[in-house]
Amino acid sequence: MPFLPHTNADVASMLAVVGAADIDELFDEIPSNLLNTGRGNNEPAAGDAAGMSEMEMLRHMAERARADETGPCFLGAGAYDHHIPSAVWDIASRGEFMTAYTPYQAEASQGTLQLVYEFQTMMSELTGMDVCNASVYDGGSGLAETILMAVRAGERRSRGGPAGGRRSVALAGAVHPLYAAAARNIVGHQGIDIVRLPYGENGLADPSLLTELSEPPAAVVVQQPNFFGLLENVDAITDQAHECGALTVACVNPMTLGLLKAPADWGDGGADIVCGDGQPLGIPMASGGPSFGFICTRQSLVRQLPGRIVGRTRDLDGNPGFTLTLQAREQHIRRAKATSNICTNQGLLVTAATIYLSLLGPEGLRNVAGACHARTRDVVAALDLSRRFDAPYFHECVLRLGRPARPVVESMASRGILGGLALGPYFSDLSDCLLVCATEKRTTSDIRQFANALQDAVGRAA
Amino acid sequence: MTDTPTDARYAETHEWARLDDDGHVVVGISDYAQEQLGDVVYVELPEVDQQVDAGAEAGVVESVKAASDIYAPVSGTVVAINTSLEDAPELVNQDPYGDGWFFAIGPDSPDELEDLMDAAEYSEFCEASEAGE
C-alpha cells in the first residue's frame, strides 16, 4: 500500500499498546458475516490487487487524456476557454491552500479566511451588491439555492404581506436550460413551481408577460447575457418584477461584468440577488467541474443567504483578523431549519478566482470581455450565415444553418474542432441552429479554420 | 444561580411572559436561557399586527454557537416589538427581563398565562433538565 508509513516494528508496538494480537482483532465488534477478510470469497474491492505505481498510473491516465485533446474550441454555453494566468494555479495548488480543511479554526486559517473576504469584496464590486457567499457548487445548483433563498426571503419579508406565501418563481425562457433543469429538480421537492416564460421572436424575455401570470411569483429570474448570448432588457424586467412585488434574480457570467452594467444598477431598484458560475474567472473547463457557483445579495437579505460567509473582526490584542460568521444559518447549527444542507463548497476554485481577479484588475477584465466579444463578432463576420435572433448579442451568438445542426457539429468534431452547440436537444424550435462562442484565446487562424470546417460540414450535410 | 423573577410566568421553551398595565403580555427569554445560549448576536422578531398562536414560532434568537426558535407563550396580536435589539442584541444577555424584552402581545385570552409555569416551577424545571444532561 503506497501511502502507509508503518514499519512492522511500528505495527507490533502499536498493537501491544492497544492490547490486540493482530489488526483483525480491532474489527471484532463487526458481525463476522459482514466482514471481508480479503481471504474469503468476497471479490476484490478495486482493480488490480497490488495497485499501480505513480508512474504507471500517470501513463494510464495520460493516455486517456490525450485521446480527448481537440483543436480550437468555439463552444461556450456555460463553460468558456479563457486564458488562465500561470500564477493562478501555481499559487492555488500550494499545499497550504489545497490541503487545508474548511477554516473552522480561524486562527490557523487566516490565509483562506482573508482570501475569501477579498473574494467577497471583489464579487460585490462586480455585481454592485453588498455581500457574496464563499461559493456554492456551480451555476445550476446555485440557481436552485437562489430560488429557495428568494422564496424564503419573500416569506420573511412579509409574513402576511404582499409576497408572503408565494411558492412560484418565473424564469425567463432563455435562462440556461441545464441550469433550469437542475433548479427544477432541486426546488420541486419543496413544492416550489418554476414557470418558464417563453422567449419572444427576438430571443428576449417580454416583461409584460409577468403581468399575465396566473399567480404572482416570489421572484423573476433573468440571465444576462442570456443563453443565446443576447442582451436582455434587464432594466424593464427588473422594474416589472418589482412592480409585481417579486424579487429580481440576476444570473450572470461574472467575466462580462468587466464591461456590462452591474445588476445592482438594473432598472430603478436594481436586482435583489445575483447568482452565476465563476468558471470564466481563471478556472479550466475541466468537463464542467469543479468550478464554483456564487450568490451575492443585499445586506438586508444576508440571513437568507446559504453557504459560508467570512467576516472581519478583531483578536484578543485588538488586531484585525477574519473568521466565519453568521454560522447560525448553517446546517451544523441550524440542522433541519438551515438555509441549505451545503457544507463542502468549492473553496479552492474561489482561491483561483480571487488570484485571477487581482491579476486582471478592472482594466484586464474589461479588455477580456471586450476581446471575447470582438472575436465572436469576427466569427459571425467570417461566416455567410444569418443570425437567428436580431437582438444585440455579446460573446455568444445563435446562427441559423438551414439544416439540422447536430450532424454538422459531429462532422466538425471529427476534424478536431468544437464548433459550437447544436440547440435542437434543448429547444425543439431551434434544431437548425448553432450556438457559437469565441474567447480572447481565438486567433485569426483559428477562426479561418473554423469557418472552413463549418462550410465543409454544412456542405456535406446538404 | 440564575435569576427568575416571580412576577413573570414561564414556558418550557424558556420564554418568560408578564402582563403589563395595558393588559399586554410582554415576552422575552429567561436568564437561564440567555446563559445557555451565550452571547446573543441576532434576534429576529415578529411584525407588529402579526397574529400569533400560543406555542407557535414567533421569532429566532441566535448566538455564535446556537439558534433557538422563540415561541409565543399566548395567542393574540403582536402590538409592539423591541427594535433596539436590532442594533444591540447584547441587551438580551445584559437585562433579559428588562431592556432585553422581545415583543408584546395583545392576548386573545390573558387566562392562557395560567397554563405557564410560575417562577418556582420553572426553577425546578431548569434544575431537572440540568440534572438530566
Place this chain on the structure above:
Amino acid sequence: METIFDLARAQRRAGAQVPAPESVEDLPKSALREHPPALPEVSELQAVRHYTRLSGLNYSIDTQFYPLGSCTMKYNPRGTHRAASAPGFLDRHPLAPVSVSQGFLACLHELQEILQRATGMGSVSLTPMAGAQGEFAGVAMIRSYHAARGDTGRNEILVPATAHGTNPATASMCGCVVREVAVGPDGDVEIEALKAAAGPATAGLMTTNPSTCGLFERRIEEIAAIVHGAGGLLYYDGANLNAILGKVKPADMGFDVLHLNLHKTFATPHGGGGPGAGPVGAGELLAPYLPGPIVEKTAEGYRWTEPPRTIGRLSAFMGNAGILLRALAYALMLGSDGMRRVGEFATLNANYLAARLGQAGFDIAYPNRRACHEFIVTLAAQKRRFGVCAMDFAKRLLDYGVHAPTTYFPLLVPECFLIEPTETESKEEIDAFVDAMASVLAEAESNPELVKSAPHDLPARRLDDVEAARRLDLRWQS
C-alpha cells in the same frame, strides 16, 4: 496582514495579463457599466507575493498533523493532482461530443465500477458535487420510489440523535420531516426507540456506520430489518467509510442507497472548504432513480445515459470531474489490497492513539468499545477542575503546531474532541500529538489562563466571533 486592496494603486496593473482593448461600439450603451468595478490594481509580483504569503498563514495536511474527526484529513497524493491536470482533461469542454470524449468517459466508467465493487452497490452515479448533494440525491430517490408506488404518506426521515447536521438539513431540503431516534449509553441506536419511530410515515433512515461516535453500529442488520419491515429504505451516509473501506460493504449491511465523500475516503484535497465529490450508489430497488448522467459502455464505445426514472440532473454539467479523476488515480494506486489496508491502518492508528491518550489521563467517551477510525475524548472533567473547556484546549494545541481535532461534535458528548488520525500518519506524529495533549493538560492544571487565552504563537490571537456576527463586516471598503 494587509489586504490586496491596501496594496493597490490607481492605474497599476499586471500588464502581461491585460489583452489589448477592443471596440465595443456595437453594444447598446444602456447595457454597459458606467464605472469600472473597484477590483485591485496591483502588479503581478504583488499579487503573487500577497497570495503566497497568505497561504503561509494556513495549517494544512501538507504542513501539519490534522486529526479532524469525521473529516478524514489523510495525505492527498500529489500524483493524483498531476494526473487530473493533463491538458486533455483540463481543456475538455463539458458539452464536447462523445466522439471526442472517450478517454474521459473511460475514466468515469472505471471509477463507477471501482465504487460499485467497494460498496457492493449495483449502480453508481458520479454526478453529485459533494456529500450534501449526494445526500440530497439519495433522499430524493427514496421519495421518488415511494411516490412511484403510490405510497404517498411517507415523509419522515429517521436519523440517530448523533447525526451530522447535514442529514436533517437534507431531509428538509427534500421536503421531508426529521424524526430523531435515541442512542443508548453504549453508543448504539436504541432498538426499542427505533421500533417505536418506524411506521407507515417512514420514508427511510439515514445513518453513518461507523457512527459519528466512531463506533460500529453492531445491530445494523436488525436496524435494517426494522426499517424495511416498516416499509422504509436505508440511506448510508459515507462520511465514515474510511474506517471500513475494503472490509465491510454497505450493501451487505442492508443499505439501499449511499453516498461516498471522495474528498475524505478517496484522498482528494479539501481545498480550504471544497471542492468535494459525493457519488451515489444504489441497489436494485433505487438504481432506476439515480441522478444522471451516468456512463455506459457499449459495443461502439462509451456514452452518456440517464436512468429510466431518474430524479434528474443536480448541476449544469456532469459533476466535479476533476475530483473524480483524482479519486480514480488514487484508487488505481491503492489496488484492492491497498484499499483494505486503508480501513485496517486507519483503525490501528485510532485505537493506538485512543489507548495512549487514555494512559495520559484523558477520558475516552466509550472506553469499553473498539474505536473505529476515530474516537471521542471528553474534557468535561478538565472543565470542571480547571475551568478550561474543549475550545481552549483546541486553541492551545494550535500553538504546538498541530491542528485541533473536531470540537463539540457529536453534540451528545459534552466538551468533546472527535479525533481521527487517518492511516497515513506515522507513529511518531501520533506520539507527538499525545505529548502535545499531555503538555496542554499539565498547563491547564498549572496555568489555566495560558490555555484560556491561547493561541499565542499564531498569525492571530483568539478572534472575536461574537463581534463578527454582531457588527457584520463582510467586504473591504476604502
